Amino acid sequence: MADRAGQRRIPEATVARLPIYSRALLETAEAGVGTISSERLAALAGVNAAKVRKDLSYLGSYGTRGVGYEVDHLVHEISRELGLTQDWPVVIVGIGNLGHALANYRGFGARGFRVAALVDADPTKLERKVAGLRVEGLDALADVVAQRDVSIGIIATPASAAQEVADLLVEAGVRSILNFAPAVVSVPEGVSLRKVDLAIELQILSFYQSHPPDRLVDESTETVREAQG
Amino acid sequence: MADRAGQRRIPEATVARLPIYSRALLETAEAGVGTISSERLAALAGVNAAKVRKDLSYLGSYGTRGVGYEVDHLVHEISRELGLTQDWPVVIVGIGNLGHALANYRGFGARGFRVAALVDADPTKLERKVAGLRVEGLDALADVVAQRDVSIGIIATPASAAQEVADLLVEAGVRSILNFAPAVVSVPEGVSLRKVDLAIELQILSFYQSHPPDRLVDESTETVREAQG
DNA sequence: GCATGTGAATAGATTCACAGCG
DNA sequence: CGCTGTGAATCTATTCACATGC
Numbered sequence: 001m002a003d004r005a006g007q008r009r010i011p012e013a014t015v016a017r018l019p020i021y022s023r024a025l026l027e028t029a030e031a032g033v034g035t036i037s038s039e040r041l042a043a044l045a046g047v048n049a050a051k052v053r054k055d056l057s058y059l060g061s062y063g064t065r066g067v068g069y070e071v072d073h074l075v076h077e078i079s080r081e082l083g084l085t086q087d088w089p090v091v092i093v094g095i096g097n098l099g100h101a102l103a104n105y106r107g108f109g110a111r112g113f114r115v116a117a118l119v120d121a122d123p124t125k126l127e128r129k130v131a132g133l134r135v136e137g138l139d140a141l142a143d144v145v146a147q148r149d150v151s152i153g154i155i156a157t158p159a160s161a162a163q164e165v166a167d168l169l170v171e172a173g174v175r176s177i178l179n180f181a182p183a184v185v186s187v188p189e190g191v192s193l194r195k196v197d198l199a200i201e202l203q204i205l206s207f208y209q210s211h212p213p214d215r216l217v218d219e220s221t222e223t224v225r226e227a228q229g
Numbered sequence: 230m231a232d233r234a235g236q237r238r239i240p241e242a243t244v245a246r247l248p249i250y251s252r253a254l255l256e257t258a259e260a261g262v263g264t265i266s267s268e269r270l271a272a273l274a275g276v277n278a279a280k281v282r283k284d285l286s287y288l289g290s291y292g293t294r295g296v297g298y299e300v301d302h303l304v305h306e307i308s309r310e311l312g313l314t315q316d317w318p319v320v321i322v323g324i325g326n327l328g329h330a331l332a333n334y335r336g337f338g339a340r341g342f343r344v345a346a347l348v349d350a351d352p353t354k355l356e357r358k359v360a361g362l363r364v365e366g367l368d369a370l371a372d373v374v375a376q377r378d379v380s381i382g383i384i385a386t387p388a389s390a391a392q393e394v395a396d397l398l399v400e401a402g403v404r405s406i407l408n409f410a411p412a413v414v415s416v417p418e419g420v421s422l423r424k425v426d427l428a429i430e431l432q433i434l435s436f437y438q439s440h441p442p443d444r445l446v447d448e449s450t451e452t453v454r455e456a457q458g
Numbered sequence: 459g460c461a462t463g464t465g466a467a468t469a470g471a472t473t474c475a476c477a478g479c480g
Numbered sequence: 481c482g483c484t485g486t487g488a489a490t491c492t493a494t495t496c497a498c499a500t501g502c
Contacts (some may be wrong), residue, residue, distance in 0.1 A: 009297040010440075012491060020413065021430035037461065046413040049461090050495055057463055059307075059309060065502050066460045082432050084441025090431075097333045101326040105427060113431050152434055176434040178427075182336060184249065184275040192431050198334060198407075200421050202249035202342050203311050205381055205405040208421040210312025242471060268482065269499095279473055284486055294479045294484045 007095055014055045018078050021043045021052070025075045037068040076161070089116035091150045091174075093165050094157030095135050098180055102156055103131040116148040138168070145172035152176045158181035166193075195223065237309070243284045247307050250281070251340075254304045266297040268348040273280045291293035318345035319381045320403075322394050323386030324364050327409055331385055337448055350390065367397070374401035381405045388426040395422075 010030035025045035028036055037054070042049040056062060056069070059077055063069045079085055090108065092099050095118050108115055118130055121138040128135050136144060144150065153169035155162050155177065169177055170191055179195040181184050187193045253273035257265055267285070271278040271420055285291060285298070286410065288306055291296045308314055322330050324347050337344055347359055350367040357364050365373060373379065382398040384391050384406065391410035398406055408414050408424040416422045 010436075011493070012273070014285060015436050016429070016433055019426075019429040022432070023411070024413070036285075039461080044413065046415060048495080050497095051493095052450050053462060054464080056496080060377075061463070063462050064292065065462045065500070067502070068461065081436070083435040084432065086429070088435055088438070101330040104326045107428050108346040108431075111432065112234070113428075151438055152431065156254070156353040175440045176379055178430050182252070184253070184273065186275055191444055192434055194434060196430060197248075198425070198426070199252075199336050200245070200333070200344075201407050201425060202317070202337075202381065203251070203313065203340065204245055204318055205407060205423060206312040206341075207244050207310070209317070209380060209405050210315075210319065224390075240471070268483085277473080280471090283486080290485070290500060292484050295482045296480075315494070373459080434465095 006029045010058045012087055014058055017045065017047065017055055018030045019049075020047075020084055021055070021206075022075065022078045022082065025071055025078070027073060034071055035068045036071050036074075038063070038208045041069070051154075058200075084112050086112060088113050088152055089139070089148050089150045090114065090154060091117045091119060091144060091148075091169075092142070092154045092156055092160070093138070093169070093179075094155060095120040095128075095130055096156065099156035100130060101181075102154060103133065109219075113152070116150055117144045119144065142172040145169070145174055150174060152178065155179045155181050155185070157181050158179075239287045243287055244279075246274065246276065247311055248285055249276075250284070251304065251307045251311065251313075252299055254307070258300045258304060261296075263300055264297045265300050267292070267302075270298070297407055313341050315341060317342050317421045318369070318377050318379045319343065319383060320346045320373060320377075320398075321382045321385055322350060322367070322385045322398070323390070323410075324349040324357075324359055324372070324383060325385065327358055328383075329346055330384035331383060331409075332362065342381070346373045348373065349387075367394075370397050371401040374398070374403055381402060381407065384408045384410050384414070386410050 019027055021041060025040060027038070028044070038049040038052040045052065056074070057083055062074055064078055064094065084198055090113055092102055092115060099118070099120070103115055103118055115131065115133065117140050118133050118135045119138055120126070120135050123137070125135050126137055151174065152173040153176070155165050159182045162179060162185050163181040166177055166179070166185045169187045172188055175190065176192045177187060179193065181198055182199050185193065251269060255267070255370060257273070267278040267281040271281045274281065278399055283457070286312055291303055313350045320340055321331055321344060324332065328347070328349070332344055332347055344360065344362065347362050348366050348367055348370050351353070351365070354364050356368055380403065382403040382405070384394050386394055388411045391408060391412040391414050395406055395414045395416055399416055404419065405421045406416060409421060411426055411428050414422060
């Protein structure tokens with residue numbers, strides 16, 4: 001009942017876990033296993049079984065009681081829900097160390113993401129070939145987005161340029177942005193924004209390292225203790 | 230006060246925002262501003278004012294009613310809480326494209342994080358200098374961690390090596406790990422683990438791009454579902 | 459019998475709204 | 481007054497526990 005009238009609202013936390021299940025399921029399928037229990041999938045994903053079942057129930061009832069989930073079917077349903085059945089051209093803005101690494105990242109292609117363009121504001125970088133693509137000027141951004149139907153923008157610039165680049169991306173029609181710059185960026189409603197910030201991650205780790213997690217207190221960041229696959 | 234009897238438990242969500250406040254406050258201090266309101270800090274951090282006040286209240290009562298917070302003081306208190314008053318030597322394992330970029334990332338030094346060593350399993354990479362450091366073999370990991378007092382390990386290897394490297398890091402005494410490899414890694418209790426996963430971030434964006442921000446019947450509800458955080 | 463699917467219970471985070479105090 | 485600090489209300493997420501149905 002995941003379609004038509006009964007349209008379920010999938011919780012944000014669940015959406016964030018679907019890609020993890022997806023990856024685990026693909027590996028499972030590759031190993032030739034046809035069926036998987038919530039228990040097993042949970043172990044592979046590093047969560048507990050109740051969460052897996054609840055998460056999957058938002059997609060519909062794709063399991064079989066007493067048996068488990070059919071791996072291939074589940075992969076398909078999750079991919080469909082995540083929108084991975086279509087192609088998502090990506091533009092990377094800022095071709096410094098990080099942009100370089102991202103451009104060469106294998107795994108883009110793997111699930112329908114394709115680096116369609118590399119853009120940098122620095123004229124000395126233009127025309128350079130990175131990962132088989134020519135670096136283009138920031139002024140070409142709007143055209144590139146329109147012509148290559150770019151739907152996701154990745155910001156890998158210094159912090160000082162991040163907001164400006166985000167504005168340009170939005171103006172060009174991009175509705176999903178992944179920000180690697182260490183800066184708060186704001187976007188209008190209707191545009192999705194996620195951020196990856198190394199400095200923040202390290203500081204969070206620093207906090208938990210400074211605050212002994214021993215018995216009485218918290219389950220810090222993600223102190224998983226579990227078998228793996 | 231974070232000491233003495235009243236030991237406050239700082240929520241995980243708050244911990245994750247403290248570095249953002251910290252950054253915003255440092256920029257504010259640099260601009261010569263001495264006092265800041267929760268409203269202003271909230272704007273800089275991309276959250277709302279109530280959240281800022283609640284978050285800061287967990288650290289203690291450092292504001293002045295009718296006035297705001299003294300910027301320098303707040304920077305100091307947050308740094309202390311995050312454990313940024315001390316030095317955190319970091320080891321990066323896996324010197325491929327990403328490890329390379331991370332090694333060259335400026336901003337490590339900025340807040341007490343210092344790349345103390347680079348390690349890679351590939352013998353052809355050994356002895357190479359990256360960001361001024363010599364790449365060392367995986368077999369040197371335990372010694373390096375012990376001798377240079379490494380407290381944080383960054384995994385930038387392929388997925389297939391991630392769990393093994395995590396095990397080695399833990400065995401060597403590292404209690405904080407940041408995993409960039411696209412794999413679920415598990416660590417024993419007492420070890421903090423955070424992950425940064427490009428493929429997952431892209432898939433989450435794909436979901437929201439595929440699921441239009443459904444307009445509800447009632448226009449009073451702001452259907453914002455962004456990602457920050 | 460056994461693992462899913464899901465209401466109900468619990469825990470956690472956010473927001474509201476206003477008392478309290480400089 | 482104005483802005484902080486915080487209980488109370490709300491919203492979101494997780495976990496429990498068991499009825500359900502292959």
